[in-house]
Amino acid sequence: MRFLVTGGAGFIGSNFVRLLVRKYPDAEIVVLDKLTYAGRMENLRDVQNNIIFIHGDICKIDDIAKAGPCDVLFNFAAETHVDRSISEPDLFVRTDVLGTCNLLNYAIKQDISRYIQISTDEVYGSIRSGSFHETDLLDPSSPYSASKAAAEHLVHSYYKTYGLPVITTRSSNNFGPYQYPEKLIPVLILKALSRQPLPLYGTGLNVRDWLHVDDNCTGIDTAYAKGSPGQIYNIGAGNEKTNLEIARIILHSLNMNEDLITFVADRAGHDFRYSIATEKIRELGWQPSHSFDESIKMTIDWYLKNEWWWKPLL
Numbered sequence: 001m002r003f004l005v006t007g008g009a010g011f012i013g014s015n016f017v018r019l020l021v022r023k024y025p026d027a028e029i030v031v032l033d034k035l036t037y038a039g040r041m042e043n044l045r046d047v048q049n050n051i052i053f054i055h056g057d058i059c060k061i062d063d064i065a066k067a068g069p070c071d072v073l074f075n076f077a078a079e080t081h082v083d084r085s086i087s088e089p090d091l092f093v094r095t096d097v098l099g100t101c102n103l104l105n106y107a108i109k110q111d112i113s114r115y116i117q118i119s120t121d122e123v124y125g126s127i128r129s130g131s132f133h134e135t136d137l138l139d140p141s142s143p144y145s146a147s148k149a150a151a152e153h154l155v156h157s158y159y160k161t162y163g164l165p166v167i168t169t170r171s172s173n174n175f176g177p178y179q180y181p182e183k184l185i186p187v188l189i190l191k192a193l194s195r196q197p198l199p200l201y202g203t204g205l206n207v208r209d210w211l212h213v214d215d216n217c218t219g220i221d222t223a224y225a226k227g228s229p230g231q232i233y234n235i236g237a238g239n240e241k242t243n244l245e246i247a248r249i250i251l252h253s254l255n256m257n258e259d260l261i262t263f264v265a266d267r268a269g270h271d272f273r274y275s276i277a278t279e280k281i282r283e284l285g286w287q288p289s290h291s292f293d294e295s296i297k298m299t300i301d302w303y304l305k306n307e308w309w310w311k312p313l314l
């Protein structure tokens with residue numbers, strides 16, 4: 001078995017590579033990554049002897065060809081930060097849409113058994129009450145989520161047109177080790193550790209559904225191993241929290257008071273609430289194995305113990 005993991009040097013991708021190394025010890029694991037600011041070899045330090053690493057760009061067909069033939073392709077490669085997508089939308093269209101198209105063209109020339117597209121619950125847009133199901137219409141709000149939605153449509157079109165055995169996962173907000181300190185939870189942890197103000201958009205009442213990255217990785221593996229071609233699987237743990245609650249939980253865990261919380265001008269097009277129904281992935285036998293309280297403690301502890309990893313990034 002030969003796995004190709006694009007974007008495997010990023011936050012979720014590198015944690016997923018660790019799962020593959022543990023779970024499929026006889027497989028060959030090829031990681032193709034452009035090593036943008038978000039992708040770092042440090043993220044793969046403990047598994048570097050278990051993988052074949054290719055420094056390459058999914059926007060370049062010749063770079064993808066360097067991966068050679070593979071049986072299964074997991075596409076994690078993407079530009080992922082909503083704020084950056086507002087200031088630089090073209091880059092998101094190039095990587096997330098055209099890059100995906102290049103991978104699909106590569107995949108149809110191979111005899112691959114699965115193409116797994118890693119997508120996001122942000123493609124649904126915001127929901128005031130209830131939860132989105134996989135069959136709901138997509139209504140993305142940011143250039144990031146619009147690019148991910150466009151990529152999904154392309155992926156599904158390759159299933160219908162070329163019979164490519166694709167599976168798409170849409171997970172909620174992830175957190176855990178190796179998350180770049182531009183995303184909410186690592187930003188708040190590192191600001192608190194350096195006793196700087198913890199910035200929250202608007203009123204801080206926007207709601208996100210939090211998922212430990214290891215639980216997303218087991219969900220993606222479940223979708224790959226047990227899911228059906230052409231299907232989409234939401235992956236979420238049902239941990240809905242406001243951003244304000246997250247800031248308070250982090251400060252309390254570090255025995256700090258709430259004076260450090262500051263409110264800043266809201267993000268343009270800011271989705272108020274994300275919520276997804278996850279019966280479909282649970283029917284395949286998946287469930288999260290970490291509670292939110294345990295996961296946030298583990299994550300704070302990881303950042304406390306791994307200053308070598310984040311210090312150079314600040």
Ligand SMILES: NC(=O)c1ccc[n+]([C@@H]2O[C@H](COP(=O)([O-])OP(=O)(O)OC[C@H]3O[C@@H](n4cnc5c(N)ncnc54)[C@H](O)[C@@H]3O)[C@@H](O)[C@H]2O)c1
Nearest residue numbers: 007009010011012034035036038039057058077078120174
């Ligand atoms: N982080 C989340 O909460 C979350 C939630 C749902 C879905 N997702 C999706 O999961 C995937 C991984 O997210 P993440 O948070 O790990 O992102 P990340 O930003 O940490 O990592 C992205 C990785 O992709 C690589 N990359 C970027 N452009 C590339 C290109 N042109 N060619 C090759 N590699 C390239 C980067 O170097 C990096 O290693 C993304 O597709 C994202 O949309 C993320």
